Amino acid sequence: MLYKAPLATLRAEEHEMNDEGRSAAIAVPSTPERSANERAILNMLRQDGPTPAAEIARRMGLSAQSASVITRKLEAEGLVLRGSPVRGKIGKPSTPIQLDPAGAFAIGLRIGRRRSDLILIDLEGRVLGQKTATYAYPTPASCLDLARAGLAEFKQMLSADQHERIAGIGIGMPFDLWNWLDLLGAPRAEMQAWHDFPAQDAFAEATGLPAFVGNDGSLACHGEHLFGGARHLPDFGYIFVGAFLGGGIVLDGRLYLGAGGNAGALASLPVPGADGRMTQMLEVASIHQLERRLEARMPGNGQRLLQQPAWAGFDDLEATWIEETARQLASATVTLVAVLDLPSVVIDGSFPAEVRQKLIARVETLVAQVDTRGIRRPQIVSGTLGITACALGAGYRPIVARYLVE
Helix, strand or coil, rough: CCCCCCCCHHHHCCCCCCCCCCCCCCCCCCCCCCHHHHHHHHHHHHHHEEHHHHHHHHHCCCCCCHHHHHHHHHHHHEEECCCCCCCCCCCCECCCEECHHHHEEEEEEEEECCEEEEEEEEEECCCCEEEECCCCCHHHHHHHHHHHHHHHHHHHHHHHHHCCCCEEEEEEECCHHHHHHHHHHHHHHHHHHCCCCHHHHHHHHHHHEEEEEEEHHHHHHHHHHHHHCCCCCCCEEEECCCCEEEEEEEEEEHHHHHHCCCCCHHHHEEEEEECCEEEEECCCHHHHHHHHHHHHCCCCCCCCCCHHHHHHHHHHHHHHHHHHHHHHHHHHHHHHHHHHCCCEEEEECCCCCHHHHHHHHHHHHHHHHHCCCCCCCCCCCCCCCCCCHHHHHHHHHHHHHCCCCC
């Protein structure tokens, strides 16, 4: 089967700034042009690893000479490496070609409700450096400061020549942050700064790099699809339980954003609250709810307790929270399948691995008990990246835009 080189790149995902001053989807600045065949070969090597030149030509539907010209050009640009020849039983030895991890770098920033994470990644998506900031609530100024300071630190890890290989900075952030004042406990004036904040331009100016901005849930889904437990799943829904709730959707191997960039925005799903009145799912299924209960019991310690490598000291509250959250996730899982006919739903969150294991086990039990006549019960898959997923997904956007295809 030939590997088809897509002619369209990320332009299909561009959206203009809407009338509220925020990106309607993933904002994509212009990037240097690269031929479709070059992008497709790099993409194939990213997905499949070292591949002999003859196999590249066969799968791309190219002549051996054309494939050789392209791969040698990519090698001269420092984007691919030639491995040691592998001798078969007959014929000439084959030389595998692979991505050069140092061929490109990028910065990924996840802006969360309680912390932000900045990472430096290479062409293969390996995390080379990380810088984290915690706070009571995020502000544009503090996030820009983190990006500037982190980039300066990361550059010290790279050579001067490698500085030129930083493709850009990707930012994953909750849309409409100013609408969450009551849940963040933040001053209105501080949070209103997000309303008219030109994120793409501001981060580009602060770092001197092309900036790519997208919804945090969608980009966490993207990171899990590229590098995590969903790497080989072509169609799935994604649920991330963080300070609030987020999600994403992948269809036919491609991140689906929707017209406004909020596809998979599970936090906004209407559900019955404890008093029977309809509310949003984030009000009954998020780590924020557990933090509230911890604060009521141990004032001033909620955030600290939840940032432990292993949750301890509040087993009863944890058990109640897992049960309540699992019920909401089970409902959201069946909803995703009923609407999009997805075979799999990936669940992850910013909690310890053992908490994720308990939560997923309970979701699986509850989904098995749901009346699913008319649809196929989905496979529940554990995410593997946790809180790093969003920064990875965001950080890889500049690399995709410059060198790869979706």
